[in-house]
Amino acid sequence: MRIPARFSAVAVGLSLALLPALPTLNLTALSAVGLTPARAEVQKPVLRIGAIPDQNPEKLNRLYGLVANELSQQLGVTVKYVPVTDYTAAVSAFRTGNLDVVWFGGLTGVQATLLKPGARMIAQRDIDAQFYSVFIANTASGLKQIRNVKGLSELKGKRFTFGSESSTSGRLMPQYFLSQAGVKLSDFAGGAPGFSGSHDATIALVQSGTYQAGAVNEQVWKSNLRNGKVNRAKVEVIWRTSPYPDYLWLAQPNLDQSFGKGFTTKLAKAIISWRASDPEQKQILTLFGAQQFSKVNGAEYKQIEQVGRQIGKIR
Numbered sequence: 001m002r003i004p005a006r007f008s009a010v011a012v013g014l015s016l017a018l019l020p021a022l023p024t025l026n027l028t029a030l031s032a033v034g035l036t037p038a039r040a041e042v043q044k045p046v047l048r049i050g051a052i053p054d055q056n057p058e059k060l061n062r063l064y065g066l067v068a069n070e071l072s073q074q075l076g077v078t079v080k081y082v083p084v085t086d087y088t089a090a091v092s093a094f095r096t097g098n099l100d101v102v103w104f105g106g107l108t109g110v111q112a113t114l115l116k117p118g119a120r121m122i123a124q125r126d127i128d129a130q131f132y133s134v135f136i137a138n139t140a141s142g143l144k145q146i147r148n149v150k151g152l153s154e155l156k157g158k159r160f161t162f163g164s165e166s167s168t169s170g171r172l173m174p175q176y177f178l179s180q181a182g183v184k185l186s187d188f189a190g191g192a193p194g195f196s197g198s199h200d201a202t203i204a205l206v207q208s209g210t211y212q213a214g215a216v217n218e219q220v221w222k223s224n225l226r227n228g229k230v231n232r233a234k235v236e237v238i239w240r241t242s243p244y245p246d247y248l249w250l251a252q253p254n255l256d257q258s259f260g261k262g263f264t265t266k267l268a269k270a271i272i273s274w275r276a277s278d279p280e281q282k283q284i285l286t287l288f289g290a291q292q293f294s295k296v297n298g299a300e301y302k303q304i305e306q307v308g309r310q311i312g313k314i315r
């Protein structure tokens with residue numbers, strides 16, 4: 001049956017008049033039941049990077065902001081730096097999947113790897129395979145230069161501070177070397193050492209005389225020297241440790257599923273490709289205290305795991 005033209009026009013008019021009253025489509029509800037509008041934009045995943053807070057927040061925000069921008073340009077994905085409150089929070093965020101890639105110290109990197117089977121150690125700095133801690137002392141403490149590890153016994157009875165409780169270079173390996181000299185934590189003044197929370201804080205506390213001695217990451221010590229934050233008349237290095245492996249970039253095992261086949265390999269290659277000849281990459285390398293990044297030999301971190309188990313930081 002043919003509908004008269006005037007009725008068709010009225011029907012169209014009524015339809016147009018009623019359009020504003022129609023409810024707005026709930027895209028979230030549609031997605032929940034698997035119905036995505038044809039023209040709806042698919043939300044792209046964001047690569048969330050993090051780092052242990054081993055230095056002051058201002059430097060960390062600057063460094064990892066640059067890292068996020070550089071990786072975003074190289075990989076063609078959105079990269080966001082997510083700060084954490086402490087070393088334990090970094091490990092927890094990686095374990096729960098709230099961080100995709102994290103710059104860990106040796107101990108926290110091993111802890112996170114053990115908690116997340118399949119996690120991949122993708123890069124380390126040129127200085128990380130052979131890393132060092134230094135023991136520093138306030139010049140008024142009476143402590144002199146130490147020639148070998150046995151000389152650390154001179155620290156008995158002194159006010160001593162580590163950095164973070166989970167720091168490789170500021171706690172784990174220094175405690176290991178102290179044990180080789182027969183020094184127990186209860187041997188320090190007050191029956192226990194302090195824990196400053198970061199390398200920068202340890203330097204400041206020893207320099208001020210709050211503590212007579214402490215142990216810090218050598219790279220951070222040198223950085224503070226260059227930046228004029230160390231008064232050599234008040235604090236000095238009394239011993240340098242033997243080398244051990246330390247920092248590394250650790251990636252979640254499922255990045256290829258989220259960002260596409262081969263993404264983890266591309267990420268590793270991007271980091272390893274950074275060179276000082278590129279102005280932006282030079283800033284990053286300078287802040288990291290490195291010339292470049294390289295591949296990681298995961299077997300080298302077995303030493304860190306063994307020491308971590310010995311002092312009860314890994315169970």
